[in-house]
Structures are given as C-alpha cells and as structure tokens.
Amino acid sequence: DTEVTQTPKHLVMGMTNKKSLKCEQHMGHRAMYWYKQKAKKPPELMFVYSYEKLSINESVPSRFSPECPNSSLLNLHLHALQPEDSALYLCASSQGGTGREQYFGPGTRLTVT
Amino acid sequence: GDSVTQMEGPVTLSEEACLTINCTYTATGYPSLFWYVQYPGEGLQLLLKATKADDKGSNKGFEATYRKETTSFHLEKGSVQVSDSAVYFCALSYNNAGNMLTFGGGTRLMVKP
Numbered sequence: 395d396t397e398v399t400q401t402p403k404h405l406v407m408g409m410t411n412k413k414s415l416k417c418e419q420h421m422g423h424r425a426m427y428w429y430k431q432k433a434k435k436p437p438e439l440m441f442v443y444s445y446e447k448l449s450i451n452e453s454v455p456s457r458f459s460p461e462c463p464n465s466s467l468l469n470l471h472l473h474a475l476q477p478e479d480s481a482l483y484l485c486a487s488s489q490g491g492t493g494r495e496q497y498f499g500p501g502t503r504l505t506v507t
Numbered sequence: 508g509d510s511v512t513q514m515e516g517p518v519t520l521s522e523e524a525c526l527t528i529n530c531t532y533t534a535t536g537y538p539s540l541f542w543y544v545q546y547p548g549e550g551l552q553l554l555l556k557a558t559k560a561d562d563k564g565s566n567k568g569f570e571a572t573y574r575k576e577t578t579s580f581h582l583e584k585g586s587v588q589v590s591d592s593a594v595y596f597c598a599l600s601y602n603n604a605g606n607m608l609t610f611g612g613g614t615r616l617m618v619k620p
Contacts, residue, residue, distance in 0.1 A: 498552070
C-alpha cells in the first residue's frame with residue numbers, strides 16, 4: 395500500500411477563518427512533507443517533518459502552522475490567509491535515506507475568498 | 508546550487524507517436540533522479556527512478572537512463588496513448604536532511620487521438 399490520503403479534497407475559506415488540512419499515511423514512513431503548488435508550476439516545499447519533529451521550514455508565513463500528532467498524521471492549520479494563498483496543497487511521505495522516493499497525496503484545493 | 512531543467516511544453520503528439528521529454532540537471536554530488544507524473548486534478552505519482560549512473564528506470568512503457576556524462580535523465584516512450592496526457596516533472600534528491608526534492612518546471616504532454 396503506497397497511499398497517502400488528504401482531507402478535505404476542496405476547501406473554500408474566508409480570510410478571517412481558521413481551518414485545518416489533514417494528511418495520513420500508513421506505510422511506516424518517517425518523513426512527511428507539505429508542499430504548495432500553484433497552477434502550471436512545480437510543487438514548492440513548505441515544511442518537512444522527520445521522526446515527528448519539524449526539521450525544515452522554508453520561511454513559510456506564520457499563518458500556516460504545521461503539526462505532526464504522530465508518525466502517521468500530519469496537519470496544516472490555516473489562519474488569516476490571503477487570496478494569494480489559494481493553491482493546491484500536497485502532502486507527501488518518504489521512508490528517508492538515499493534515493494528514497496516521496497509518495498504524494500491527491501492534494502487539497504484551497505480557495506481563499 | 509542544484510537545479511533541474513526540462514524542455515518547455517506543451518508537447519502535442521498523436522496517439523502511437525514516440526515521446527522524448529528532455530531533462531538535464533546541475534548537481535554538486537551524485538543525486539537520485541526521478542520522474543513524476545501529475546494527471547489533471549490529482550497529486551503527483553512516481554513514474555520511475557534511478558539512483559546511480561547508468562541505471563535505467565522503467566514503468567508503464569516509460570524509460571529513462573541516468574547519464575552522468577551528459578547530466579541527463581530524458582524520459583522516453585515508444586508509443587503514447589491519450590491516457591498519457593499529463594504534466595511530467597523531473598526531479599533530483601540527495602540523502603540530505605529531509606531527502607528534499609528539487610523539481611524541474613514540468614512539461615505538459617497532450618496526446619490527440
């Protein structure tokens with residue numbers, strides 16, 4: 395099973411709302427990632443969790459707050475977003491180590507109004 | 508720094524035509540190389556990978572060979588189908604913190620019946 399699941403599939407939120415994106419994997423992977431993807435662009439890395447600890451934050455604004463409650467779950471808490479934050483948010487996981495591929499979820503399409 | 512360059516699309520082909528999508532990379536060490544595919548409205552799927560020079564990755568009729576001398580990892584398929592229409596991303600990664608991916612810009616492939 396190489397599945398990464400993400401919920402919700404679509405999300406529309408106002409600039410004053412608070413919402414959360416959820417990601418789950420049951421492959422025993424120790425690294426999990428959040429990416430942001432704008433139309434016709436490659437994914438941009440936001441955060442990396444390794445062994446449930448935040449290891450990389452790519453200078454992401456504080457209105458995005460990641461959380462890793464356990465080794466299978468990854469959340470992204472959203473607050474006071476801007477319209478330019480509208481994008482596809484992708485979660486991925488990896489076993490880690492040399493040449494270890496990342497497995498991506500289907501993404502959450504976020505629209506900020 | 509490391510970078511990945513792909514041919515710009517869109518690439519438009521007729522069904523059963525041969526496909527080549529060029530990918531070259533700049534790297535200071537010996538990365539692993541990947542091709543990911545993204546179908547409309549979906550996340551990224553790993554298509555194939557190669558972890559060392561002269562390795563050939565293959566999957567679903569697609570192939571790519573890790574060419575260290577030309578720093579290339581071109582994607583090829585002998586006979587494309589309409590269902591191959593998607594965006595293809597070339598990427599590299601090292602065994603570094605978080606096993607991070609560096610993506611190329613993506614190449615959109617459109618296959619017409």
